[in-house]
Amino acid sequence: MEPLFNWESTALIVIDLQKGVVSGNYAPFSGEQVTEKAKALVDVFRKKGSFVGLVRVSSRDGKDMLSPKVDAAPPQRDRSEDWDEIIPEIGVTDTDHVISKKQWGAFYGTDLDLQLRRRKLDTIVLCGIASGIGVDTTAREAFQHGYQLIFASDAISGLTQNEHDYVMSAIFPRVGRIRTTEEILQSANR
Template sequence: MSTALLVMDVQRAVVDLADDGSGYLPRLRRAIDGARAADIPVIHVVIALRPGFPEVGARNRALTAVARAGLHVEGDPGTEIHPEVAPLPGEVVVTKRRASAFSGSDLDVVLRARGIDSLVLAGIATSAVVLHTLCQANDLDFGLTVLGDACLDLDPEVHRFLTERLFPQWADVVTVDDWLDAVAR
């Protein structure tokens, strides 16, 4: 099996909104460094919408709220990947237009071109990009692991429910430390 670590929506504005002071970024950085050390590709996924939001339909409540708030506009400093987890030269950055890392992006093409059939998911928010990407990746028959403590949500209870009750139906849910131990073997 060929694996990639997806680091999703860890952008300046998202981190500013969601970081709860629990050491999220250093923990995520350990996962990224461990993946790199194990020659596991790290693929960064960002959400960026065009100025004027032509890809946002009126029936999409979440994206309509984002558009009204003027968030995630291409080129805005808030859409940049947080510097603590910035990509290295040559690492792929995928831009998406919806909640799932697959929607409106070329992620599937990148994964298939590299022969990747297993994904390790991390990112913000658990109830948005992680949930939607997990569902779609499951439907696409990828092997799946979620780094539960490398995901973060504005609602800790929703995060707990998803990582403890829902996600285990489709993926192995592990901690960063347990995953690093496994990849180091």
């Protein structure tokens, strides 16, 4: 059986598991459930010496965030002093790369693509919150940059069940492969 991916050329990208985001209401998984699965992935990727990118949306005053006229505004976040800190369950180690974004996707206006290419990484395992915003936009950007994608299906959750179901069934299979956290972790034994 062909391995799911090569550890030497694969990065784990964790989307918005930060204090001001994880505490929200999500479906089908709670922030706590996503954190538990993501932590398992982070632990193995760190142990393997693979690239771990921790993405956070960060803007203290919100002035550099997009503010178009829309019919359905995204949820308002409490921007307390520590709202953009990576949650302690995941933490940040010296080997992690923290990506601070101002938009939905982790590529636009950041050094993520540069950091991956410098390390000759061609595959991304993606997890985090929210399915139809940060995860979806990052996935589409990664696809357009030519990366192979693997979605940790039980380590991703959306603002609503409908949003989550749509991207998981209609978008993600068209840009990558969908696997459970356990299936990804089983690759660690190969």
